[in-house]
Amino acid sequence: MNQQELLCTIAEKIKTKANKREAKQNKNKKFITYQVGQKILSMNHHLSNAGNNEIKKLFNLYEGPFTITKIISDSTLAIINPRSGKEELINVAEVRPYHTDESNVTK
Numbered sequence: 001m002n003q004q005e006l007l008c009t010i011a012e013k014i015k016t017k018a019n020k021r022e023a024k025q026n027k028n029k030k031f032i033t034y035q036v037g038q039k040i041l042s043m044n045h046h047l048s049n050a051g052n053n054e055i056k057k058l059f060n061l062y063e064g065p066f067t068i069t070k071i072i073s074d075s076t077l078a079i080i081n082p083r084s085g086k087e088e089l090i091n092v093a094e095v096r097p098y099h100t101d102e103s104n105v106t107k
Contacts, residue, residue: 032097034077039065039098042079042090065098 001009034040041062048056070078075092 032092034068034071034092034095034097036068036071038068040068040077040079040095041098042066043094062096 041064044059044061044063046054046056046059048054066079066081068077069080069087072078072089077090077092077095078087079090080086081088
């Protein structure tokens with residue numbers, strides 16, 4: 001076995017081990033897929049401010065709902081911010097689906 005064949009064999013083994021680790025790690029995870037037009041909540045990133053007597057732990061964790069306008073990739077969404085009217089890109093790690101409580105709606 002020459003050096004080139006040995007390097008190819010090692011690379012294949014590294015890839016198969018990585019795939020096995022990934023499959024084992026993601027075995028019990030459920031991945032959320034988003035659709036265009038779906039409503040989501042976006043994570044707030046407020047900081048405490050002693051001058052204004054604002055404490056971070058008392059702020060809302062999420063703000064919204066926002067509507068998804070485009071899906072850029074599996075990890076990036078485009079939303080329209082209603083306050084500014086501008087399109088913003090946001091990572092899926094910072095959003096969660098918005099659910100309306102339809103049980104309280106009277107018909």
